[in-house]
Amino acid sequence: MAHGGGGRATAELIADLFQHHLTNPILDQGNDAALLPPVAGRLVMSTDGHVISPIFFPGGDIGSLAVHGTLNDVAMAGAEPLYLTVGFILEEGFPLADLEKIVISMARAAEAAGVPIVTGDTKVVEKGKGDGVFITTTGLGVVPDGVHVSVERAEPGQAILLSGSLGDHGVAILSKRENLEFETEIRSDSAALHTLVAGMISAAPGIAVLRDPTRGGLAATLNEIARTAKVGIHLEENAIPIKADVKAACELLGLDPLYVANEGKMVCLCEPGDADAVLAAMRAHPLGRDAALIGTVTEDDAHLVEMETEIGGVRVVDWLAGEQLPRIC
């Protein structure tokens, strides 16, 4: 594709492509700004830029990821997502066929989630000024009355639930990017979590904290919670679900699955009395089948995340300054 004035034909092609695949009544109004019907309740809004290599990977692509990522950010506020917007930045020369695949994937993801993409924009930059394709999505949602999900609500005694196995996304991306061959193909867990969240909230409206452990993995997410809410976190290694193939791949690569990214998993903190109900609600949903109680919030002046290991030690799960440099002398 071409950019700038000479790319008029291309611009039209792109417009047609979006029109064709993303069709819905609001987008179809054809205005620069989407006109939305009145909404009752507290609104939440989140935006995320998506940059990923490779663009297509087992279990998804940058399109579905851009939809899921933002829907999940909205859902982690305890909200029901209503609308999405999308902004594309394309590098000159990016294959139109790939773009179409991405747009179709976004359309499918949005449709499956029941959340329309109501407005969008595309820019093409000169060759060498981008890396194929960047996608920014914004999500708007509404929080049900009586729901207050926020990191500051983390308190000692609360149960920590995890919706499923760790590390699938990060290992899938890495294997694809590096052409690593494992016995079985590891697929990204990229998925929209808001219907799972809705089920959990109807089971226990008092849920305190929801977080999706994306970049930096579970370790970064829990450390962030511990520092922000000034609490400690105690984990049980035995209880943390990790698929055998992901575990084996991590071992081989020397990665700690606790630090590997996820795109379809969530951590939930709730009162211990609600834990069973929330866990049942999670397990009743296809995305929460492997949900588990993995630990508890503790009182801890050092605000540390600690983990009781399989062989009974208790290790500190640090917040790393950078990449995992070996610390063994």
Added chain:
Amino acid sequence: MTVTATHVRIKGLVQGVGFRPFVWHLAREEGLTGHVLNDADGVLAEIFGAADRQQRFLERLRCEAPPLSEIVSVETAVLAGPFSPPPQDFQIVESVEGPATTGIVPDAATCPACVADIFDPANRRHGYAFTNCTHCGPRLSIVTSIPYDRASTSMAAFKMCPECQSEYDDPADRRFHAQPNACPACGPQLWAEAEGTRIETADPIRWAASRLAAGEIIALKGLGGFHLAVDATNDAAVARLREKKKRPHKPLAVMVRDLEQARTICHVSDREAALMEDRAAPIVLLRLRAKSAEKPALSGHLAPGLDQCGLMLPATPLHHLLIAAVPGPLVMTSGNRSEDPQVITNEDARRNLGQIADGFLMHDREIVNRLDDSVMRADRGGPVILRRARGHAPAPLALNNGFQTCPSVLAMGGELKSTFCQLRQASAVVSQHMGDLESRPVLEDYEKTLTLYRQLYDFEPDRIAVDLHPDFVSTQAGRRLAADLHIPLIEVQHHHAHLAACMAEHGLPPDSDPVLGVVLDGSGLGSDGTIWGGEFLFGGYKGFERAGHFLPIALPGGAAAAREPWRNLVAHLRAAFGTDWSPSSASSSLSPIFTGKTVSVIEHLIDSGLNTPMASSAGRLFDAVAAALGICATRQSYEGQTGVLLEALARPYLSQATAYPVDISSGTPGMLSWEVMWEALLGDLKRGTAPGLISARFHLGLIKAISEMATHIAGDRNIRTIALSGGVLQNAILAGGLYEQLSAQGFDVLVPGKLPANDGGLSLGQAAIAAVT
């Protein structure tokens, strides 16, 4: 007769060790009058009497000082008379309060007089497990704060009976002011426990002895923590302990009744015997005797694959009584679950050791500070400490006087085998070994101990020193502390700290001439952002130049490479022979090592650099060589396993082996690389050469190449002093060989002895560097 008077100031470890009653005795014997007291600077005496008597007093003061004391200095000043009237007698005066600088002495093994007491049926302490006196017993392990008196120890819970009190009050008694003084009537009590209930028995020690004889595992509360004991001659019992403790191979320490029993198991030289009998009563590494029909034979599971075993003598009355009640030696390993530190409370013992031990010997005196057993070795150059804790910490280390005027430094140490160091006025107090800070309980210990030491020594640092590695827990703790105290934070390169620790221990001054540091280590973060570990550092405290190093080799999977030796073999062979090398083209003797392993992924990591830093590590070279010999190729079960196994294998072949060749490039920096060594080694493997001979050739090759490189660098720069350090230097063949080679070249060779060469000594080096920076 003219009465003159002298003011005597004694500095050093002179409090809580019976120093004042010693002075009192001495003064009376010499017919002197006056007084003695404790104050913030140590002990102060004023003596009145004939000049010649005073002279004799001062001479005897130094040579007859109490066993636990350590005199740093005695300063005298003549008091101007006349004295009207001079004092009529000699008195011990109450302590004068003030800021503390005298610190606390290390715990000491039971003295012969106390041992005699507990085995004397007529003595009121017969069979009493908590007997002690001013010359022995717990110190650091029971102290909660200063000043060091009974109220600030875990003995505060026990009120002395009139008899004990009168001993305590009587300057003529061995137990005068012995803070933990106790007897069966008033002191801590011992009991036996199994499955959560107390055993009804009048003699818990006899009960435990009979369980041990039956092959069971007993957890007993020692001086600085719980031990797990089993009959060391019982194969099945030792195997069961290993299984339960999830410690498959790491050597287990053994307690013997006496030197005679030790000699039935190991070769014990006079110097080794002296080390065992030292008041610290450390674990001493000794050469195992060849197997014989002699009794008692030790279980083969104690130190698999090794030719050495760690033996120690009983250090407390409880250990004396127990070992006397069993026929043979006992395994005495630290009481903990696999990754945890040694347990110190009864509650944790029940919770964490309940799955391991069949029964407990417990008591009601609290262990305040955890102290692992110290581990030592007697090298030709003198005693070498491998782990420094019980009996050694917190004894201060005197540095060169040039450090007198330097700012005070708190150095936070490394990540593994952590210690911290308080340096002030040319004296360095290094904490006991605490273990790996990744473990939460160890981290808590570290923080608690840091707080205690700062209080015990009234220590306010001017600076904080940390390792360069940003993710070390100790680095982060130091960073926070420096911010809280608004003092400078100084980051010290890991191997520079190893070098400085060796210099400081040997008394080199802050403005020392440059030396050459040969640091052989696992890995540490280098100044250039890569991983270092086989380093030739030219310089001193104030800075260094990386004059040479081992060839950087990929560490595939980062820390995973330190656990799995085969990864290093792949990396080394690929570095030596390029992409031509592959496991399928490798000699057939290597192929079994790679079966079932995803070599292609490791090769990909090496080629792409994904999670694969470059490291000039000496430790990983040992891993690669071990893997090539099929030794723990898949996984090491304890840190340094490849090193000790290779060492044990090599020892019998050293005299007949020739060194492997090593490439030495003399550029700047100089570089040791391993291609020709691997060619020779693979050739040996192909010919079916004995692994021990291969290991010996490897050791000799390293010694030769390192010596040549060191000589070359030193020659270029006119250096006379070479300091050796780093964890890999705990290999006795390497340390001994380098020492000999370099000494023979006329160098002054410094080797760590008072502090471990590994990261246990790091904090001293960090402190010395920060003090002069």
